[in-house]
Amino acid sequence: MNTPRTAQVSGHTGDSPALPGAAQRRTILIAVCIALMAVIASVSGLNVAQPDLAVAFDASQSTILWIINIYTLTLAALLLPLGALGDRLGRKPMLVVGLLVFGIASAAAGLAQSSEVMLAARVLSGVGAAMIMPITLAVITSTFPEEERGRAIGVWTGVAGGGGILGMFLSAALVDLASWRWLFVLPVVLVLIALIMVLRSVPDSREKSGHPFDLVGALTSILAIVGLIFVLQEGPVQGWTAPATVAGLIAGLLATIAFVAWELRRRDAALLDVRLFAERPLASGSLTLLAVFGVQAGIFVVLFPFFQAVLGWSGLLSTLALMPMAILMMIASGLAPQLAARIGPRATISTGILLAGAGLAAMALMVSVSGGYPSLLPGMLAMGFGMGLSMTPSTQAITTTLPQSRQGVASALNDVTREFGTALGVALLGALLSSGYRTAINPRLTDIPPAPASSAREGIANALNAANQAGPQSQSLIHAAQQSFVEGWQQAMWAGVFVMAALLLIVTLTGRHQPNTP
Structure with a gap:
C-alpha cells in the first residue's frame, strides 16, 4: 500500500482543510480556464500562419513545422514531472511561475527576428505550458467539493476540447487583419488576466510526502514521451522507415520499458504508480x-x-x-x-x-x-x-x-x-x-x-x-x-x-x- 500523504491548503489547519466559498470557487474556475485557454490556443494558433512565418524568417517548411511542433513536444514531455513537482512545491506557486514563463516566452516569440530565437521561445513556452496545464485541473479537484467537482471539470474539459478551435479562429482573424506577430498578443493578454485572478483568488495546496522526488522516473518519462511523439510528428514528414524515425521509436520504447520497470520497483515513492492502470x-x-x-x-x-x-x-x-x-x-x-x-x-x-x-x-x-x-x-x-x-x-x-x-x-x-x-x-x-x-x-x-x-x-x-x-x-x-x-x-x-x-x-x-x- 502507498504511504499515506496529506494535502494541505495554506491558511488552514487540520485533516480537512476548509474549502473556498462559492464566489471564490467561481473566480478560481474562471482563472484556471483563462490560463488553460492561453495554453490550448498556442497549440494550434501558428498553423494558420505557416506561409507568413516562412517568408518572415526565410525558413524551410521543415523549420516551420519544428517551430509549430516543438511547443507540443516540450509540453507533453514535461507534464508528468512538473505536475508532480506542483503537488510537492505548491500548486499556486507552480501556476504563477508557469504563467510568468509562458507570458515572457510568448512575448519573445512575437518579437523574434530569426527562426532560432523563435524556436527557443517556443521551447520556453512549452515549459511554461507544462507548468500551467496540469495545475489548472489539479486546482479544481483540490478546491471544489465532491458534489460540484464534476460540473467544474465539465467546464474545464469544454475549454480544453473547444478552446483549440476558438484559438484557431482568433489566430486566423489576427493573421488576416493584422500580422502573424499579433498571434502572441492573445496569450500574453490571457496570461496577464489569469495571473491577476490567480494571485487574488487561488489558494495554495500541496502534497506532504516522506519520499524524495522520483528523478529517475521523471527523466525516463521525458525520454519516452519525446521519443514516441517525435515518431508521430516526424514519421509522416521524413518517412516511417527513415533512420531518425526508427531511432526515435527505439529510444521511446526502451525508455517506456525502463520507466515502467523503475516505477514498479519504487511502488510507494513512484512518480506514477503504473499498477493503477489495472x-x-x-x-x-x-x-x-x-x-x-x-x-x-x-x-x-x-x-x-x-x-x-x-x-x-x-x-x-x-x-x-x-x-x-x-x-x-x-x-x-x-x-x-x-x-x-x-x-x-x-x-x-x-x-x-x-x-x-x-x-x-x-x-x-x-x-x-x-x-x-x-x-x-x-x-x-x-x-x-x-x-x-x-x-x-x-x-x-x-x-x-x-x-x-x-x-x-x-x-x-x-x-x-x-x-x-x-x-x-x-x-x-x-x-x-x-x-x-x-x-x-x-x-x-x-x-x-x-x-x-x-x-x-x-x-x-x-x-x-x-x-x-x-x-x-x-x-x-x-x-x-x-x-x-x-x-x-x-x-x-x-x-x-x-x-x-x-x-x-x-x-x-x-x-x-x-x-x-x-
Whole structure:
C-alpha cells in the first residue's frame, strides 16, 4: 500500500482543510480556464500562419513545422514531472511561475527576428505550458467539493476540447487583419488576466510526502514521451522507415520499458504508480481520451484542406466553419456531469462515443464536392456533441482514481493522454487521407500532361497550383483532385468510425465505469 500523504491548503489547519466559498470557487474556475485557454490556443494558433512565418524568417517548411511542433513536444514531455513537482512545491506557486514563463516566452516569440530565437521561445513556452496545464485541473479537484467537482471539470474539459478551435479562429482573424506577430498578443493578454485572478483568488495546496522526488522516473518519462511523439510528428514528414524515425521509436520504447520497470520497483515513492492502470476507471478513461482526442485532431487535419482546397474558403472562414462543432462540444462537456448523475458515467461515455461514431459515418456517407458545407454540418454537430459527452466523465475517472494529494500527477496523466491521442490521430488519419487521395487520383490523370499530373499526385494543394499548366485539361485536373480528396477523406472518416466502434465495445465490456471515491 502507498504511504499515506496529506494535502494541505495554506491558511488552514487540520485533516480537512476548509474549502473556498462559492464566489471564490467561481473566480478560481474562471482563472484556471483563462490560463488553460492561453495554453490550448498556442497549440494550434501558428498553423494558420505557416506561409507568413516562412517568408518572415526565410525558413524551410521543415523549420516551420519544428517551430509549430516543438511547443507540443516540450509540453507533453514535461507534464508528468512538473505536475508532480506542483503537488510537492505548491500548486499556486507552480501556476504563477508557469504563467510568468509562458507570458515572457510568448512575448519573445512575437518579437523574434530569426527562426532560432523563435524556436527557443517556443521551447520556453512549452515549459511554461507544462507548468500551467496540469495545475489548472489539479486546482479544481483540490478546491471544489465532491458534489460540484464534476460540473467544474465539465467546464474545464469544454475549454480544453473547444478552446483549440476558438484559438484557431482568433489566430486566423489576427493573421488576416493584422500580422502573424499579433498571434502572441492573445496569450500574453490571457496570461496577464489569469495571473491577476490567480494571485487574488487561488489558494495554495500541496502534497506532504516522506519520499524524495522520483528523478529517475521523471527523466525516463521525458525520454519516452519525446521519443514516441517525435515518431508521430516526424514519421509522416521524413518517412516511417527513415533512420531518425526508427531511432526515435527505439529510444521511446526502451525508455517506456525502463520507466515502467523503475516505477514498479519504487511502488510507494513512484512518480506514477503504473499498477493503477489495472483499475478499470483509469484504464477506460485514458483509452477514451486517447481515442477521442486522436479522432478529433485527425478530423481537423482533413477538414481544413476540404474547406480551403475543395470549397475555396480562406483560413478565417474555414476556422469559423468549425465553431458550431466547438460550441456544441463545450455545451455537451458542461451537460455531461448531470447526465452521468442520472444514467451513470459508463452509459454517458458510451452515448458520447456512439454519437461521435454516428457523426463520422454521416460525414463519410454525405460529403461530396457539390454538397459543400451543408453535407458536413450534421455529422460535425453529432461528432462534437458526442465527444463533449465522453470527455468530462473520462477526465473525472482519471482524477478520482489517484489520491487527492497526487492531483498534479493525475491531471498531468490526463493531459499526456490527450497529447498522445492528438499526435497519433494527426499522424494516422493524415496518412490515410494522403494514401486514399493518391490511390484515387492516379486513374484520373491519364489525359493530364505529365508535369501537372506529377504535381497532382503530391496532394490537392499541388494539383490546384499546377492546374494552370494543364491547358485545356485544367478544369478536369481540378475536378479530379477534388473528387480524389473526397474519396481519401471518406477513407479517413471510416477509419474514425472503426476506432469509435472498437472503443464503444471496450467501454461496454469493461464493466461499470464508475469513478472511485476520491
